[in-house]
Amino acid sequence: MNVVRFGISIPPKLLEKFDEIIKEKGYTNRSEAIRDLIRDLIVKEELKKSEKEGIGVLSIVYEHHKSHVLEKIIEAQHENEKNIVSTLHIHLDKENCMEVIIIRGKIMDVKKIADKIISIKGVKHGKLIMSTATESLA
Ligand code: NI
Missing domain, CATH: 3.30.70.1150 (ACT-like. Chain A, domain 2)
Structure with missing residues (x-):
């Protein structure tokens, strides 16, 4: 898979909560969880376009x-x-x-x-x- 790496600045408490949630959901790493969040956002935006x-x-x-x-x-x-x-x-x-x-x-x-x-x-x-x-x- 062709990928791009990027850094994120985030308050430690927010990251701690994020890690907690994705661990409960079964994600083994942050990258896959963030990819899924982005995909969900894309679908959500696309669903606003009723002609699609x-x-x-x-x-x-x-x-x-x-x-x-x-x-x-x-x-x-x-x-x-x-x-x-x-x-x-x-x-x-x-x-x-x-x-x-x-x-x-x-x-x-x-x-x-x-x-x-x-x-x-x-x-x-x-x-x-x-x-x-x-x-x-x-
Ligand atoms: Ni029946």
């Missing part, structure tokens, strides 16, 4: 027998079949299901589809995690 391509993982929990919720969830996915990459269904217990839906496309479209699914009556909890897969992440 993004990919999201939408996780929802719902009661499958309530108010045709399952039908509505499937319908929403078929309406956007070009953006839906994959769906994983998990039966949590007698009543509850979890669905993990991978959505790909323009960031604004991914968010719109996720919002539509989350807002379906009967969906108890929903969360979208988004990422961009670009060369800028190096």
Whole structure:
């Protein structure tokens, strides 16, 4: 890997706290932790550009027998079949299901589809995690 070295001036207490946190997270060195922080910042900034391509993982929990919720969830996915990459269904217990839906496309479209699914009556909890897969992440 082609790398550049650079120095950072930082108050000792701040570094101490940083080391503590990254050790807990499992990082073996500061460089990898700082690289990941930078990548996270890049993704965060890129996700503000709604025209860019993004990919999201939408996780929802719902009661499958309530108010045709399952039908509505499937319908929403078929309406956007070009953006839906994959769906994983998990039966949590007698009543509850979890669905993990991978959505790909323009960031604004991914968010719109996720919002539509989350807002379906009967969906108890929903969360979208988004990422961009670009060369800028190096
Ligand atoms: Ni189920």
